[in-house]
Amino acid sequence: MAVFKKMSPGRFITIGFMTVILLGALILYLPISQNEGAEVAFIDALFTSTSAVCVTGLIAIDTADHFNVFGQTVLGMLIQIGGLGVTSVGVGIIILAGKKVSFKDRILVKEAYNLDSMKGIVKLVKSILYVTLFFETIGTILSFIVFSKDYPPLKALGISLFHSVAAFNNSGFDILGGLRNLIPYQNNVLLNLTTCGLIIFGGLGFFVIKEIIHKRNFKKFTLHSKVVITMTAALLIIGTLTMKLTEDITWLGAFFFSTSARTAGFSTYPVGDFTNAGLFALIILMFIGASPASTGGGIKTTTFFALIRSTISVATNKHCTAFKRKMPNEIIYRAFILTFLSVVLVCIDSFIISILEPQYTFIQILFEVVSAFGTVGLSTGITPDLSVISKLIIIFTMFIGRLGPLTIATIWIFKPLSSVTYSEESITIG
Amino acid sequence: MAVFKKMSPGRFITIGFMTVILLGALILYLPISQNEGAEVAFIDALFTSTSAVCVTGLIAIDTADHFNVFGQTVLGMLIQIGGLGVTSVGVGIIILAGKKVSFKDRILVKEAYNLDSMKGIVKLVKSILYVTLFFETIGTILSFIVFSKDYPPLKALGISLFHSVAAFNNSGFDILGGLRNLIPYQNNVLLNLTTCGLIIFGGLGFFVIKEIIHKRNFKKFTLHSKVVITMTAALLIIGTLTMKLTEDITWLGAFFFSTSARTAGFSTYPVGDFTNAGLFALIILMFIGASPASTGGGIKTTTFFALIRSTISVATNKHCTAFKRKMPNEIIYRAFILTFLSVVLVCIDSFIISILEPQYTFIQILFEVVSAFGTVGLSTGITPDLSVISKLIIIFTMFIGRLGPLTIATIWIFKPLSSVTYSEESITIG
Ligand SMILES: [K+]
Ligand SMILES: [K+]
Numbered sequence: 001m002a003v004f005k006k007m008s009p010g011r012f013i014t015i016g017f018m019t020v021i022l023l024g025a026l027i028l029y030l031p032i033s034q035n036e037g038a039e040v041a042f043i044d045a046l047f048t049s050t051s052a053v054c055v056t057g058l059i060a061i062d063t064a065d066h067f068n069v070f071g072q073t074v075l076g077m078l079i080q081i082g083g084l085g086v087t088s089v090g091v092g093i094i095i096l097a098g099k100k101v102s103f104k105d106r107i108l109v110k111e112a113y114n115l116d117s118m119k120g121i122v123k124l125v126k127s128i129l130y131v132t133l134f135f136e137t138i139g140t141i142l143s144f145i146v147f148s149k150d151y152p153p154l155k156a157l158g159i160s161l162f163h164s165v166a167a168f169n170n171s172g173f174d175i176l177g178g179l180r181n182l183i184p185y186q187n188n189v190l191l192n193l194t195t196c197g198l199i200i201f202g203g204l205g206f207f208v209i210k211e212i213i214h215k216r217n218f219k220k221f222t223l224h225s226k227v228v229i230t231m232t233a234a235l236l237i238i239g240t241l242t243m244k245l246t247e248d249i250t251w252l253g254a255f256f257f258s259t260s261a262r263t264a265g266f267s268t269y270p271v272g273d274f275t276n277a278g279l280f281a282l283i284i285l286m287f288i289g290a291s292p293a294s295t296g297g298g299i300k301t302t303t304f305f306a307l308i309r310s311t312i313s314v315a316t317n318k319h320c321t322a323f324k325r326k327m328p329n330e331i332i333y334r335a336f337i338l339t340f341l342s343v344v345l346v347c348i349d350s351f352i353i354s355i356l357e358p359q360y361t362f363i364q365i366l367f368e369v370v371s372a373f374g375t376v377g378l379s380t381g382i383t384p385d386l387s388v389i390s391k392l393i394i395i396f397t398m399f400i401g402r403l404g405p406l407t408i409a410t411i412w413i414f415k416p417l418s419s420v421t422y423s424e425e426s427i428t429i430g
Numbered sequence: 431m432a433v434f435k436k437m438s439p440g441r442f443i444t445i446g447f448m449t450v451i452l453l454g455a456l457i458l459y460l461p462i463s464q465n466e467g468a469e470v471a472f473i474d475a476l477f478t479s480t481s482a483v484c485v486t487g488l489i490a491i492d493t494a495d496h497f498n499v500f501g502q503t504v505l506g507m508l509i510q511i512g513g514l515g516v517t518s519v520g521v522g523i524i525i526l527a528g529k530k531v532s533f534k535d536r537i538l539v540k541e542a543y544n545l546d547s548m549k550g551i552v553k554l555v556k557s558i559l560y561v562t563l564f565f566e567t568i569g570t571i572l573s574f575i576v577f578s579k580d581y582p583p584l585k586a587l588g589i590s591l592f593h594s595v596a597a598f599n600n601s602g603f604d605i606l607g608g609l610r611n612l613i614p615y616q617n618n619v620l621l622n623l624t625t626c627g628l629i630i631f632g633g634l635g636f637f638v639i640k641e642i643i644h645k646r647n648f649k650k651f652t653l654h655s656k657v658v659i660t661m662t663a664a665l666l667i668i669g670t671l672t673m674k675l676t677e678d679i680t681w682l683g684a685f686f687f688s689t690s691a692r693t694a695g696f697s698t699y700p701v702g703d704f705t706n707a708g709l710f711a712l713i714i715l716m717f718i719g720a721s722p723a724s725t726g727g728g729i730k731t732t733t734f735f736a737l738i739r740s741t742i743s744v745a746t747n748k749h750c751t752a753f754k755r756k757m758p759n760e761i762i763y764r765a766f767i768l769t770f771l772s773v774v775l776v777c778i779d780s781f782i783i784s785i786l787e788p789q790y791t792f793i794q795i796l797f798e799v800v801s802a803f804g805t806v807g808l809s810t811g812i813t814p815d816l817s818v819i820s821k822l823i824i825i826f827t828m829f830i831g832r833l834g835p836l837t838i839a840t841i842w843i844f845k846p847l848s849s850v851t852y853s854e855e856s857i858t859i860g
Contacts, residue, residue, distance in 0.1 A: 097743035277784035336766035354707035
C-alpha cells in the first residue's frame with residue numbers, strides 16, 4: 001500500500017475507474033451474465049463495461065439481446081458506480097458501514113468534485129446519496145406508469161428502475177432490446193418528460209441541486225449555480241429550436257434530443273436518418289455537455305460560458321464579469337486549455353478512425369467520437385461494426401471524457417512548479 | 431473626411447479592403463474584362479474579386495475561361511494589393527510619388543502589421559516592396575523555364591508573372607484554364623519547388639524574412655522568428671508525412687500539398703478524390719495557416735504554438751517558456767480567444783451551408799469553409815455550384831479570414847476599458 005500512499009488523488013481516481021471497468025468487463029464476459037446462445041467477444045464486454053462506468057451508453061451489442069437479468073443488474077450497478085463516481089461510492093460504503101472517513105478519502109472526494117476545501121465532505125457525500133435515491137425513486141414510479149402498460153408488473157418494475165437509474169446518471173442505456181432505445185415511446189409525453197427531468201437534474205450537478213433545494217432564490221445563488229442554470233436553460237432552448245429547424249420531428253422530439261444530446265444519449269428517433277446540419281448541431285451540444293460535478297460529460301456548461309464571456313469581454317473591451325462578479329483569469333485560462341485538449345483529442349481520434357473505417361462518412365465518425373468524448377452515447381449506428389482498434393479508441397475516449405482531459409493530462413505531474421525564471425518576450429498572434 | 435479622422439485604424443483598413451473588393455467586382459463584371467461570350471453573374475464577379483483581394487483562390491468560375499488579358503491583369507493587381515495589404519500599397523504609392531507619409535498613415539501600417547511601435551515604418555514598407563519584387567522576379571524567371579516549353583514566349587511570360595505573383599502572395603489562382611490548377615504539372619520538379627519556395631517565403635512574414643537576410647544566425651533571431659521558423663518546418667514535415675500516409679500520391683505531391691494547404695491553395699492532384707482522412711488533415715493545416723504579417727491566413731503558426739506550449743506547460747506544471755523566454759499571459763490569452771472566434775465562425779458557417787446544400791457531404795462543406803477562412807483556396811470542387819447565399823457566406827468568411835476575426839470583433843469598440851470593478855468569484859470548470 002506504500003505505492004498508493006504516494007499517489008496523487010487524480011491518479012488514485014483514474015486507477016479506481018480502470019479497476020471497476022476491468023472487473024465489470026470480466027463479469028460481463030462470463031457466460032453467467034449472458035443470455036443462452038449469446039456470443040460476446042471480450043472487446044465488446046470491455047466496450048460495454050467502459051460505456052457503463054463512463055455513463056456513456058454507446059453500445060457495440062444490444063444490452064437486452066445479449067445480457068440476462070444478472071448481467072443487466074451488473075450493468076445497472078456499473079452505471080450507478082460510474083455516475084456517482086468511484087470515490088463517492090467508496091466513501092458512501094464507508095459511511096454506511098459506520099466507519100470513520102479517513103483524511104486520505106476526504107482528499108479524494110475533494111479532488112473528484114473539484115472542491116476548494118474539505119469542509120463538510122462527509123455531509124456532501126451523504127446528501128449526494130440522498131438526492132440520487134430521491135430522484136431515482138420518483139423516476140421509477142413515473143416510468144412504471146408507462147412501462148406497466150406494455151410489460152408484466154415485475155418486468156415493468158425492472159425496466160422502470162433500470163431506466164430511472166440510466167436517465168438520472170445520464171447513461172443512455174436501455175433494456176428494451178433490438179437497438180431501438182426509446183424510439184417506441186417517441187410520442188409518450190409522460191415518459192419523455194420524466195426522462196428529460198431526470199436527465200436535466202442529473203446534469204446540473206449536486207451543488208446546484210443542493211442550492212436550489214436550500215436557497216430557492218436565484219439572486220442568492222453562488223455564481224457557479226447562476227451560470228449553470230442560465231447556460232442549461234439557454235442551451236435547452238437553442239438546442240430545441242435548432243433540432244426543430246433541421247429535422248422533421250415533433251417539438252417533443254426536438255426538446256428530447258436537445259436535452260438528451262447534452263450527455264444523456266437516449267434517442268426517440270433514429271439518429272442515423274438525421275441531416276448533416278442536425279448531426280452537426282448535436283455534435284456541438286454533445287461537445288459542450290452537462291455541468292461540473294454532475295453525471296454528465298463534455299467540456300461542461302461553465303467552461304463554455306467562460307469561453308463565450310471572455311471572448312465578448314475582449315471584443316467589447318470590457319472586464320470579464322458575470323452576474324456582477326469578476327471571473328478569475330486563472331479559471332478562463334483553464335477553460336481554454338481544457339477545450340483545446342478536448343478538440344485535439346477529438347481531431348486525432350477522428351483522423352485515425354477515418355483512416356481505419358473509410359466506409360463511413362466523416363460526420364458519422366466525428367459524431368461517434370464526440371459522443372464518446374462527451375460520454376453521450378448517441379450514434380448514427382456505426383458502433384457495432386467498428387473494427388477492434390476503432391473500438392479501443394472509442395473506449396479510450398470515453399474514459400478520458402469521463403475523467404476529464406485535464407485530469408488525465410496532469411496525472412503525470414510529479415514535481416512542483418519549477419522556479420527557474422526567464423525574461424519575457426512577446427510574439428505576434430493572429 | 432471628418433468621419434475618417436475619427437475612425438480607428440482597424441475600421442479604416444476594413445473599409446479600405448471593402449472598397450477595393452467592390453471596385454474589383456465592378457470592373458470584372460464589365461464586358462471589357464471578359465472573354466467574348468463569357469457570362470459572368472455579379473455574385474461570381476464579387477466572389478472572384480473577394481477571393482483575389484483576400485488572396486484566397488477559391489473560384490466560382492474558371493479564370494482563364496471567363497476573363498480576358500485585361501481582366502486577368504486586373505485580377506493580378508487585386509491579388510498584389512490584397513497580398514501586400516491595402517495599407518502598404520497606399521503608403522507605397524505615397525513613397526513612390528515622393529510625398530511625405532503622414533502620422534495617420536503610419537498608424538495604419540502599425541495596425542496592419544501588428545507592430546509595437548511606429549519606429550521605421552516607412553523603411554519597413556520600402557523593404558516590403560523590395561522583398562516582394564525580388565522574390566516575384568526570381569519566381570517569374572524560374573516559372574518561365576517551365577511554361578516556355580508549353581506556351582509561346584509572350585504568353586509564357588504572362589503566365590509566369592501571374593503564377594509568381596499568385597504564389598508569393600499565397601493566392602492560389604492560376605490562368606491555365608479548365609479548373610485544373612497545377613494538375614498538368616504535378617510531376618514537374620522545378621515548378622513544384624519554385625512554387626513551394628515562393629509560398630513558404632511569402633508565408634513566413636516580412637519580419638522573419640528581414641531577420642533571415644540580416645542576422646543569418648538562428649540563435650540571434652527574435653523569439654517571434656524562432657517560433658515561426660520552427661513551426662513552419664515542423665508543420666511542413668508533419669503535413670508531408672500525413673498526406674503521404676493518407677493519399678496515393680508521390681512524395682513531391684505530398685510535400686506540395688503540405689506547403690500549399692497552409693494558405694497558398696494550389697493543387698497538383700484533384701482534391702475531390704482525396705480520402706476523408708486526407709481531407710481532414712488538410713482542414714487542420716488550412717486552419718493553422720501561415721505566419722503573421724505575411725500573405726497567408728489561418729489562425730497563424732505563432733497562435734498554434736502558443737496554444738500547444740501553454741497546454742504543455744499546464745500539463746507538466748512548468749512555466750510557459752519558449753527558447754528560454756517566458757511568453758506573456760496576455761499573448762496566450764489572445765491566442766485562445768482568436769482561435770475560439772475562428773472555430774465559432776467555421777462552425778456557424780458549416781452549419782448554415784449544411785442546411786442550404788444538403789446534397790454535399792459534411793466534410794466537403796467543412797473543407798470549403800475552412801479553406802475560405804484560412805484564405806487557402808483549395809476545394810473539393812463544390813464552389814461553382816453553391817447557391818447565392820452560400821457564396822455570400824464564403825465571401826464573408828474570406829473577408830474575415832483575411833482581416834483576422836479579432837480585428838473584426840474589436841472593430842466596434844468605441845470606449846476605453848470601463849473602470850467599474852466587481853469582486854472576484856470563481857466557477858468550477860470541466
Ligand atoms: K450518456
Ligand atoms: K490562398
